[in-house]
Amino acid sequence: MYSQGLDQRDDAPRRVDDPAATAHDSALHARFDERVDAEEKIEPNDWMPDSYRRTLIRQISQHAHSEVIGMQPEGNWITRAPSLRRKAVLLAKVQDEAGHGLYLYAAAETLGVTREELVDQLLEGRAKYSSIFNYPTLTWADMGAIGWLVDGAAIMNQVPLCRCSYGPYARAMVRICKEESFHQRQGFEIMLTLSRGTAEQTAMAQDALDRWWWPALMMFGPHDSESTHSEQSMAWKIKRFSNDELRQKFVDATVPQAKFLGLRVPDDDLHYDDATGHYVFGEPDWSEFAAVLRGEGPCNAQRMAHRRRAHDEGRWVREAAEAHAAKHPRSGGTPVGPEAQQWANAGVRA
């Protein structure tokens, strides 16, 4: 589904090198900068600065965690979808989010970290995921608002990531964005159906917009003036637009859609500025944003408890998959047991 404020970098630890090594590193660094400036993709085996690698691992893994945790608010409604068609579509959408998590963990692994390590970071509370998934889904209209606004914001954030300087991340994002586009449209279609329905259905759609509008704006992260690490990510061409630029693009694209639905965006300051050609909008409640990031959102504890439980309950599946892979080395498993070991020693693949 989405990434947020995930553009922070670690500073590489200072080290004292001998002069020859320093000169060698400087040459590699200069070549890396040239390639990034020339819009060449950096691939897993290419030299890259440690801080670039760590920034990407953090951003991609937090993005993956967001996709996986992001299944929960909507998964909660699969059994209560109002028709078989809605159920099938929602199920497909939630499955897509699981797939996004998998592509992204795989992209992160190309940087030299294991998926197990990344999952442990999430389960132990050492890694963040997007704040938006810590809000509850109270009515069916929330499925519409999430697809329309949350996946809509995700697209705004993620389309530029298709041009990210790191090849595996950029390529994963191409497919993800195609699916996010479907998600956004199915959400908008739910909102359209409700807003053209009974007075009660229209009220449900308005209530969902009221509750999701501000959290959706917060998905773009803090103001540029507060986002101290964005500059480096822009220089590395991981990030292409600032948080405020993306937020503005989202508001400009979404407000006319709300008008088309006949719904009111819950912002008294919202108006169109003829001079700039952009909508002017109010200020999100940044103290709420900070609280949700600190783990104090309405559903933080519930989301993590559920993820830990799902991880524990899925242990037998992982163990069975490993056992199967070990018995079938051709499918990529490590041979174990005397027979498999014999094959391995003989260089034979069953």
Ligand SMILES: [Fe+2]
């Ligand atoms: Fe999505």
Ligand SMILES: [Fe+2]
């Ligand atoms: Fe997604």
